[in-house]
Amino acid sequence: MKSLNPPLFDVTHTVEVCASGITIPERAQALLEALPVFRATEAQYRELGLTGQLFLLEESDAVTPAVDVDLMGVIYKSHFARKGSPSRALYEQIRMAPEYGICPLCGQRTVATVDHYLPQTRYPKLNLTPANLVPACSDCNKQKLASVPTRAEDQTLHPYFDNLGQDRWLVVEVQASSPPTIIFGVRPAAEWSPVLASRVHHHFRMMGLGGLYAAQAASELADISYSLEDVGGSAGADGVRQHLHGQFRSRYARDANSWKTALYEGLRDSDWFCTEGYRLIRIRRA
Structure with a gap:
């Protein structure tokens, strides 16, 4: 996109x-x-x-x-x-x-x-x-x-003609589970027309981006689990949130709507994740 x-x-x-x-x-x-x-x-x-x-x-x-x-x-x-x-x-x-x-x-x-x-x-x-x-x-x-669309709403996005701008539209929902569940979704920008909003949703579904990004996010969480536990152990939930905010800012500066930008924004804004969810990324074995 x-x-x-x-x-x-x-x-x-x-x-x-x-x-x-x-x-x-x-x-x-x-x-x-x-x-x-x-x-x-x-x-x-x-x-x-x-x-x-x-x-x-x-x-x-x-x-x-x-x-x-x-x-x-x-x-x-x-x-x-x-x-x-x-x-x-x-x-x-x-x-x-x-x-x-x-x-x-x-x-x-x-x-x-x-x-x-x-x-x-x-x-x-x-x-x-x-x-x-x-x-x-x-x-x-x-x-x-x-596939050939028969309505404007059923068209996938065209890289040469469609520009979604820098407004945040790719978002993440963090669900409490062990390990945490990450769900990607589309939040249409205020200035989008209803047709464009429908097209973005359609593109997201047709290209299977929710599943693709969720798989990448699970791998990313596994990569950062140890560092989050270190930060949480020394600085608590506020430290975890600040750490995630720094990661978000770095990703946002390059691409406002990459899956990593959305992931770190969602993690940062989740009180549950910053308080305890980050400790549930790795599956502990008895």
Whole structure:
């Protein structure tokens, strides 16, 4: 759930570079002759993307009579994304765009591929459109599959068009248990529209972010359990809270809505955790 600057090149460039590496003359020519369709669809895509209405784009099974959905799949896989092809450099620019190589859809795992925001099997006119090509980890790519929204509320977030800002929206609930139970959730920002709020909730569910972040949080708690017990033993609950606040500030300064920011904020604000919960992280064996 990170925003990214869109690629600096357009579909004209990707098609021309891709065609330059196709050794079958008829295929390369058919791709180049389809440029007017690609350009028109790209313009419509950008316009609808800016208003959060990509769900309004019509599906199709072909680009032109000479270029159908199956051929576009072959062109993407065997030419555009193929290692050693002239257009592979463009693919890599998109894949490597996120900071530290972290997937913008989950903000946690490493980017492994380039995903079609609108699936290539249903929108072949967008197969080579840079604005439709998003860096993603393998898990997020699989979670999204080829689903197509029919309402604005059912759209996942688009890194090139959606920016959630710096307001705190990812939050944690700490439940009293041994070990403590950490539950992640979405708290919509005041300035979000109802549609955007629904989209963030939908993205959170579809990408399985609650479970992903909870697993990471459990590991993080295990890592800090000894230090919290040391702080609690010498400075009590106030010392634990101050320690957690320092960790929160450090994470917040880098990313206001990382799972670690939310975790340390939730732990800090939990009286139960600061008083006794931190002592229940490690399972004591008799």
